[in-house]
Amino acid sequence: MGAKQLAEIALEQGRGIVRLAPNWVPRSFCIPGRRIKLHPDDYYALGGERGGIDERWFASTTPADNGPLTSKDEGLSFIVINDGSTLQKVTLREAVAELKGALIGERLWTQHQRWPMYSKFFDNQGPLPHHIHHRDEHAKAVGQLGKPEAYYFPPQANNHGGDFPYTFFGFQPQVTKDQVRQCLRDFTKGDNKITNISQAYKLEPGTGWDVPPGVLHAPGSLCTYEPQKASDVFGMFQSVIANRQVVPKELLWKDTPKDKVGDVDYLMSVIDWELNVDMRFAERHFMRPRPVRDVAAMTAEGYLEHWICYKSAEFSAKELTVLPGRTVTLKEAAAYGFIMMQGYGTMNQWKIETPALIRYGQLTHDEFFVSESAASQGVKITNLSDSDPIVMLKHFGPGHPDLVVG
Numbered sequence: 001m002g003a004k005q006l007a008e009i010a011l012e013q014g015r016g017i018v019r020l021a022p023n024w025v026p027r028s029f030c031i032p033g034r035r036i037k038l039h040p041d042d043y044y045a046l047g048g049e050r051g052g053i054d055e056r057w058f059a060s061t062t063p064a065d066n067g068p069l070t071s072k073d074e075g076l077s078f079i080v081i082n083d084g085s086t087l088q089k090v091t092l093r094e095a096v097a098e099l100k101g102a103l104i105g106e107r108l109w110t111q112h113q114r115w116p117m118y119s120k121f122f123d124n125q126g127p128l129p130h131h132i133h134h135r136d137e138h139a140k141a142v143g144q145l146g147k148p149e150a151y152y153f154p155p156q157a158n159n160h161g162g163d164f165p166y167t168f169f170g171f172q173p174q175v176t177k178d179q180v181r182q183c184l185r186d187f188t189k190g191d192n193k194i195t196n197i198s199q200a201y202k203l204e205p206g207t208g209w210d211v212p213p214g215v216l217h218a219p220g221s222l223c224t225y226e227p228q229k230a231s232d233v234f235g236m237f238q239s240v241i242a243n244r245q246v247v248p249k250e251l252l253w254k255d256t257p258k259d260k261v262g263d264v265d266y267l268m269s270v271i272d273w274e275l276n277v278d279m280r281f282a283e284r285h286f287m288r289p290r291p292v293r294d295v296a297a298m299t300a301e302g303y304l305e306h307w308i309c310y311k312s313a314e315f316s317a318k319e320l321t322v323l324p325g326r327t328v329t330l331k332e333a334a335a336y337g338f339i340m341m342q343g344y345g346t347m348n349q350w351k352i353e354t355p356a357l358i359r360y361g362q363l364t365h366d367e368f369f370v371s372e373s374a375a376s377q378g379v380k381i382t383n384l385s386d387s388d389p390i391v392m393l394k395h396f397g398p399g400h401p402d403l404v405v406g
Contacts, residue, residue, distance in 0.1 A: 006088055007095035010081045011103065015348060016374025020337070020367040021078045021089065022358060025055040025064050025120070029236075029247060033123040035157050035223040042360035046071070053360075059337025059369055059395060060118035061093035065232040075232070077118075080363060092369065104335045105372030108397050117315040119227040119337065119395040121157065122219070127164040129247050130194050130218040130238035133211075134255060138270050139233045141257045149228035150287070150309040151219070152208035152317065156341040156391065162221025164242070167209070168198040169217050169285070170276035177268060184237065184264045187252050191240040201282060210285040210311035214272025225339075227309050227317045227395045235270065287311060289319060292402070302326030313405050314398045322390040327382040332375035333401040336394045340366035343390035345383045348374075352381075352390070 010018045024038065028051035032043045036056050043052045050069055057064070057075055064075030077092040092115065101109040108116065122128075133147035151167075171180065175197045183194040195218060201209075203222045211217055216237060236251035253261045260266040278284065289306035291298070298304050302323050309317035320338075322328055322345070344353035353365050370379060383390045396403075 001083070001088070003090050003094040004098040006081055006083075006090040007079065007098045007103075009083060010079045010090065010095065011099060011371065013082065014350070016371040016377070017348060017350060017379070018079045018095070018369050019350070019365065020059065020092065020369055021080050021363055022367065023057040023060060023075065023077045024053045024360060025057055025075055026050045026053045026066070027055065028066070029241075029245065029251070030054045030128065031125040033125045033162050033221060033223055035159065036121045036123045037355060037358050039357055039359045045360040054123050056121045058119040058339050058367060059092065059115065060120075060230075061091070061096055061115045062118050062230045062232060079369070102373070103371050104397065107399070108335065108372075111399075112397075114230065115397065116230050117227060117395065117397050118230055119225065119317065119339075119393075121223060122226055123157070123223040124219075124221055125162050126221055126242050126245075127166075128219045129236045129241050130168055130198060130216050131234050131236045132216050132270055133213045133231070134233050134235070134270055135213040135272065139231065139255065142233070142255045144233040144255065145229060145231040146213040147229050147231040147233050148213050148312050148314050149211045149226055150208060150312060150315070150317070151211065152225045152287075152308045152319075152393070153203055153205045153222045154225055154341055154393065155205045157223040157225075158205045161203070164221045165203045166200040167203055167217060167220040168195050168200045169209070169211075169281055170199060170215055170278065171197050172199050173277050173279045175277060177273070180271070181264055181268060184252070184267055187239045188249055191243070192238065194238050199281075206289065208287040208308055210287060210309070212272070212275060212285075212312075214270065215275050216271065225317070225393055227315045229314045235267065237267070285311065292318065299323070301328060303328045303330070305330075307403065308393070310403060311406060316396045316400050316403050318394045318396075320390075320392050320394060322381050322383045324383055324389055325386050327380065329378045329380045331378040332370070332394075334396050334399075335370060335372040335375055336396045337369045338367070338392045338394045341391040341393060343383060343385055343388045345381060345385070345390050347379055347381050352392075
């Protein structure tokens with residue numbers, strides 16, 4: 001059975017909502033924080049040479065770029081289909097290509113001919129290296145797209161803060177370009193000390209940050225929900241992490257055109273200098289949840305919903321809470337994916353539940369993709385618990401009609 005037929009069956013069976021399989025991604029330069037519900041025996045299920053599994057990707061049509069050992073379809077989300085007694089799968093990427101606007105909406109399909117975002121958990125015991133995601137002009141040179149992203153720190157996934165719950169963004173305002181050039185020249189000489197000239201911010205569960213492309217950042221050790229543009233473009237600008245982990249020099253030059261490898265001035269051009277030395281960076285890019293409408297009115301109707309990522313035109317995200325024992329029908333003006341964070345119940349004819357522990361390869365009922373048609377008609381969510389709220393995180397593509405960016 002071909003991809004188109006499988007996708008059509010999935011959309012018809014789900015009445016416009018499709019179920020997604022867990023999508024695990026390792027990173028060779030990271031140590032897992034073990035807060036994404038993967039079984040303790042499975043964090044190295046892909047082998048020690050691939051590194052630990054510290055990410056789970058959501059609603060992804062973007063392949064992971066993990067070097068020559070990257071496995072087939074790594075990073076791609078799969079739709080799960082029950083075809084009679086047989087369980088089948090098709091990638092969300094194939095389904096979007098075949099179903100087009102019937103799945104993601106005519107607006108997004110006409111503008112992008114793809115699902116142009118994805119989200120993920122990244123979950124590390126320690127900090128990540130100071131790195132950068134390219135703007136469109138630099139990403140285009142290696143056949144990719146620029147990558148804005150955003151962070152939200154779900155309380156349900158942060159029972160501990162890891163080793164370093166602080167994130168570095170940009171540089172201290174007095175830092176000069178020559179200081180940064182020297183750090184880049186020193187990349188292969190041990191610790192190049194680039195975080196010495198950066199600025200760290202304490203991370204707070206239940207809040208988040210907007211991270212435009214061109215901004216250097218070294219994410220801290222909270223488990224992070226990360227909506228982003230559909231790209232895996234980056235360059236690592238820090239050579240040693242926490243005095244114990246060396247970053248290969250190849251990652252400094254990742255996504256650099258071949259004729260620019262070794263050119264420190266090219267790396268400097270990737271940096272959006274004004275954003276990186278902005279004295280008001282926190283004021284402009286920190287995000288607290290923002291109610292979608294009057295809190296008292298929502299509570300009376302049995303739910304609470306907040307924008308949690310709302311400063312980028314390329315994607316957005318909400319946190320939805322359905323109160324214990326309540327049923328709500330909610331409409332959205334755009335297609336979205338979602339991941340369950342807490343509770344269990346039903347959504348239309350689907351069971352939705354939050355697993356406590358997941359084996360590598362196990363299927364779950366905690367992640368779904370809602371077509372624009374189903375979203376606009378409204379989905380009926382029933383919380384079957386008398387005590388526990390349902391909490392889900394919903395990720396949207398660019399241009400949500402109800403979002404005021406900023």
